[in-house]
Amino acid sequence: MLLCGAAAGGIATADDTPWLTEHGFWDYTTPGAGGMEAYGKDDYASLLDDMADAGMNSLLICPRWFTTGYRSRLAYLDQLRSNRVIASNNELLRWVLDQARKRKIRTWLSAYVCGFDPRVYGLKPYRTMKVPIDGALAMEIGIYDLDTPGVAERAVEIFDELVREFPMANALNVELEDSGMELPHRIPLYNKWAAENGRPPFERLGHPINPRLYDVYAWRDYDTHRRIQILEAIEAAVRARNFRGDLGMICETANSAYCITQEVNLREYHAKLPHWVAVTYEYDKWRHRYGVMDLSIATPKKEGLKVYYLPRGVMTWGRWPLPITLEQSWDMDVEDVVRFRPDGLWWFGSGGVNEGAHVSVKRLREAGYADGRVARRALLKKAAALRTVTS
Numbered sequence: 001m002l003l004c005g006a007a008a009g010g011i012a013t014a015d016d017t018p019w020l021t022e023h024g025f026w027d028y029t030t031p032g033a034g035g036m037e038a039y040g041k042d043d044y045a046s047l048l049d050d051m052a053d054a055g056m057n058s059l060l061i062c063p064r065w066f067t068t069g070y071r072s073r074l075a076y077l078d079q080l081r082s083n084r085v086i087a088s089n090n091e092l093l094r095w096v097l098d099q100a101r102k103r104k105i106r107t108w109l110s111a112y113v114c115g116f117d118p119r120v121y122g123l124k125p126y127r128t129m130k131v132p133i134d135g136a137l138a139m140e141i142g143i144y145d146l147d148t149p150g151v152a153e154r155a156v157e158i159f160d161e162l163v164r165e166f167p168m169a170n171a172l173n174v175e176l177e178d179s180g181m182e183l184p185h186r187i188p189l190y191n192k193w194a195a196e197n198g199r200p201p202f203e204r205l206g207h208p209i210n211p212r213l214y215d216v217y218a219w220r221d222y223d224t225h226r227r228i229q230i231l232e233a234i235e236a237a238v239r240a241r242n243f244r245g246d247l248g249m250i251c252e253t254a255n256s257a258y259c260i261t262q263e264v265n266l267r268e269y270h271a272k273l274p275h276w277v278a279v280t281y282e283y284d285k286w287r288h289r290y291g292v293m294d295l296s297i298a299t300p301k302k303e304g305l306k307v308y309y310l311p312r313g314v315m316t317w318g319r320w321p322l323p324i325t326l327e328q329s330w331d332m333d334v335e336d337v338v339r340f341r342p343d344g345l346w347w348f349g350s351g352g353v354n355e356g357a358h359v360s361v362k363r364l365r366e367a368g369y370a371d372g373r374v375a376r377r378a379l380l381k382k383a384a385a386l387r388t389v390t391s
Helices: 042-054 089-102 149-165 184-197 217-240 265-274 289-302 326-340 361-366 371-389
Strands: 002-005 011-012 023-029 057-062 107-114 126-134 137-143 171-175 246-252 252-255 260-262 276-280 306-311 346-347
Touching: 002 107, 002 126, 023 042, 042 089, 042 371, 057 089, 057 149, 057 346, 089 107, 089 171, 149 171, 149 217, 171 217, 184 217, 184 346, 217 246, 217 265, 252 289, 260 289, 265 276, 265 289, 276 289, 289 326, 306 326, 326 371, 346 371, 361 371
Parallel strands: 023 057, 023 346, 057 107, 107 171, 171 246, 246 276, 276 306, 306 346
Antiparallel strands: 002 011, 126 137, 252 260
């Protein structure tokens, strides 16, 4: 049972034990995201001060999305000179991580390792897409699966580099979105795994196969098996660098008009990597709200996983205008966090200052916010009920 302590103004379990151990923001330093990529030191200091004043204690920064938001020595990572972290030779991001530590805010770094500029990456993607970077400028991005030779090895190299460049970060998160598709070169590999594990051959699975959208359990299990192999390799590499922080992976959900699904075999993930965190998300609170909360929080908790939940923060992504207001979405998520009790919570979007895929200042103004910081402070008011959970 949950008790809402009127005197304390907070939320705890019946024995007053706090259950939300980390609470903060999730944002990007990468070109085109509409996140932190246009932040200067004053913007970062404002964010960190707002977080500290609100009692937040966790910040996840993504320096690798479809594009790259840090100075890399890896020849296959794009390096746009206009990016502020790259222009500073990573000193800006190191400064942010240090400033967060001074405010007792725990820091995570996250990297997406399945989307790259194919002109630089060199390997053949299974599909491409255009990602707006700045105004009329767009970059073609290739999406890669985990069985294309070289992809897994490069994923390990990226996290090895992040630990080397930013040893002050407290934890790491891995994103493998869109890596699980059925592709011709994967079928023999699946069939070999299936024969070794008593699962049906590919020809008996039916079509189409996409573990994010269809309940094709054997394929989902194979894809989870491949993910685990890569996560184990990443862990070995960063531990060899003497990194001792927490590790997590995004476990993707899908929330479409007719179904909700979880892409990862959560039971197998926890069985093989019991110390890893499951990061789940939900941005469309107007659709299948409690079904998605089941898949995002209740089910991974039932399987024994530590769960960090990622809801819509200062985010305007999606068909605009949204069916509900941002404040209505925040209200629903605060209610759901209290009801379902994840271990951690990051609001996706900390208050952008430019136009991008995840947040648009123009859209924020249309929603009634003068700028990203005004929107962030409106969110922090809504999240005030969670303040003392982490205290």
